[in-house]
Amino acid sequence: MNPTLTPTYTNRLPPGPRPALPGANLLRLQRDPLGFLTHMARQYGDFSCLQIGSRRIYLANHPDYIESVLVSQSSAFQKGPALQRARLLLGDGLLTSEGELHLRQRRLIQPAFHRQQMEGYARVMADQAARQMAGWQDGAILDIAAEMTQLTLRTAGQAFFGADLAEQGSELSQAVSDLVELFGQSLNPLSGLLLHLPLPQTRRFERARARLNRAVSGLLPAQRPGDADGSLLGLLLQASQQAPEVLDAQALHDHALTLLLAGHETTANALTWALYLLALHPNEAGRVRDEVRLVCGGRLPCAADLPRLVETRQALSETLRLYPPAWAIGRQARQQVFLGGYSLPQGSLVLLSQWVTQRDPRYYPDPERFDPSRWTPQAAASRPRYAYFPFGGGSRQCIGESFAWTEGVLVLAALLGSWEFHLLPGQSHTPQPSITLRPQGGMKMLLHRL
Numbered sequence: 001m002n003p004t005l006t007p008t009y010t011n012r013l014p015p016g017p018r019p020a021l022p023g024a025n026l027l028r029l030q031r032d033p034l035g036f037l038t039h040m041a042r043q044y045g046d047f048s049c050l051q052i053g054s055r056r057i058y059l060a061n062h063p064d065y066i067e068s069v070l071v072s073q074s075s076a077f078q079k080g081p082a083l084q085r086a087r088l089l090l091g092d093g094l095l096t097s098e099g100e101l102h103l104r105q106r107r108l109i110q111p112a113f114h115r116q117q118m119e120g121y122a123r124v125m126a127d128q129a130a131r132q133m134a135g136w137q138d139g140a141i142l143d144i145a146a147e148m149t150q151l152t153l154r155t156a157g158q159a160f161f162g163a164d165l166a167e168q169g170s171e172l173s174q175a176v177s178d179l180v181e182l183f184g185q186s187l188n189p190l191s192g193l194l195l196h197l198p199l200p201q202t203r204r205f206e207r208a209r210a211r212l213n214r215a216v217s218g219l220l221p222a223q224r225p226g227d228a229d230g231s232l233l234g235l236l237l238q239a240s241q242q243a244p245e246v247l248d249a250q251a252l253h254d255h256a257l258t259l260l261l262a263g264h265e266t267t268a269n270a271l272t273w274a275l276y277l278l279a280l281h282p283n284e285a286g287r288v289r290d291e292v293r294l295v296c297g298g299r300l301p302c303a304a305d306l307p308r309l310v311e312t313r314q315a316l317s318e319t320l321r322l323y324p325p326a327w328a329i330g331r332q333a334r335q336q337v338f339l340g341g342y343s344l345p346q347g348s349l350v351l352l353s354q355w356v357t358q359r360d361p362r363y364y365p366d367p368e369r370f371d372p373s374r375w376t377p378q379a380a381a382s383r384p385r386y387a388y389f390p391f392g393g394g395s396r397q398c399i400g401e402s403f404a405w406t407e408g409v410l411v412l413a414a415l416l417g418s419w420e421f422h423l424l425p426g427q428s429h430t431p432q433p434s435i436t437l438r439p440q441g442g443m444k445m446l447l448h449r450l
């Protein structure tokens with residue numbers, strides 16, 4: 001434990017902005033969550049408190065506090081209100097379930113993400129990347145965010161369900177966009193209420209939810225336990241046969257939807273931001289490209305190349321630091337907890353922000369600079385473990401982390417091995433902190449074939 005962290009606990013309120021006008025904090029948080037949370041951390045230190053009406057939101061920035069919430073005191077917390085609301089969409093899938101149910105589900109699903117499955121997934125990833133690139137023309141201007149969403153959605157469909165989502169791809173992406181936008185309003189304490197009112201956005205939410213549910217229902221009967229070909233769904237179906245009390249038809253549906261959504265949207269964001277940063281830093285892009293040429297020599301990358309795609313992985317690590325697709329994690333205290341030298345009552349909401357901590361100059365000098373060399377093994381080992389947590393941590397750590405690294409590295413290698421990506425002048429490239437961190441208005445790029 002860092003010696004500067006006080007070991008005694010107090011009932012006082014941690015420091016934080018105390019506006020003269022009620023509602024001012026909420027307004028600032030909604031207008032610019034990334035800027036406001038960063039301001040709180042830099043102004044008020046490692047543990048601060050935001051009062052919104054009668055509600056207090058605690059922001060924990062120190063890696064030791066983050067470790068405490070995600071790992072050592074994790075049983076004292078449950079998921080925050082945003083993910084609890086996500087139950088409306090995802091049911092009791094792995095992302096939203098709690099306690100004993102979550103533990104049992106996690107044990108059941110884990111084998112689908114074992115190392116030996118990755119080789120098959122890697123083939124799907126490279127094939128789908130090749131298919132995506134086959135539709136590109138030299139000199140074309142494309143929205144890379146949309147391209148990456150299509151690519152990762154199709155990859156998730158093929159890898160997890162053994163299904164070709166090419167036909168439904170754009171309809172599903174639109175449904176996902178609608179949902180991400182709607183859940184983006186979930187920082188608003190009233191958003192739970194809004195979902196029960198007959199507003200246009202509520203109707204859009206219902207339509208998007210129905211579309212996704214139809215698509216997932218269509219995918220499920222496509223396989224039977226007998227054809228468990230190593231795909232995630234095959235393994236799920238097998239598991240549901242062995243333990244129907246844990247994995248009934250509704251649970252299967254919830255898991256399938258959760259994995260389809262969680263398994264593509266975040267990775268699409270990561271790839272989009274990686275291409276953006278590499279377009280801004282041609283020297284770094286050159287290093288990655290040289291490595292890809294050396295390792296793959298003109299063919300598509302495969303799982304066996306991964307240990308040698310070191311520069312590619314470092315560029316992705318640095319991207320996930322600067323543009324973490326999951327930019328904040330919320331937790332609600334089930335009981336009184338002690339954190340940061342303060343005593344927090346039951347029900348307190350604690351926010352951990354990857355965006356804020358991963359840009360902290362104490363751990364990342366000149367934090368805004370894109371510098372993949374921060375990820376040499378020595379440099380990475382010199383920082384506290386929870387100064388970097390793009391995939392969360394503890395018992396709720398992302399189950400798809402190794403899938404995401406494999407897909408991120410292989411797809412980046414495949415794309416940079418064959419194409420150059422250029423930003424267009426006059427575009428803003430502002431990150432939009434919704435449920436994930438998407439570029440606002442997409443990411444138009446000019447493509448040149450190498």
Ligand code: HEM
Pocket residue numbers: 079083094095096106258259262263264266267270324325326329330389390391392393395396397398399400401403404
């Ligand atoms: C760059 C890509 C990804 C990022 C940044 C990311 C990030 C995260 C984070 C931060 C969490 C923890 C949330 C919390 O503690 O509240 C999480 C959980 C989860 N992620 Fe990912 N994820 C990525 C890719 C994937 C993929 C490819 C899958 C595929 C199936 C996936 C499935 C899940 C699931 C099911 C959970 C819930 C796990 C549990 O609670 O046991 N994610 N992810």
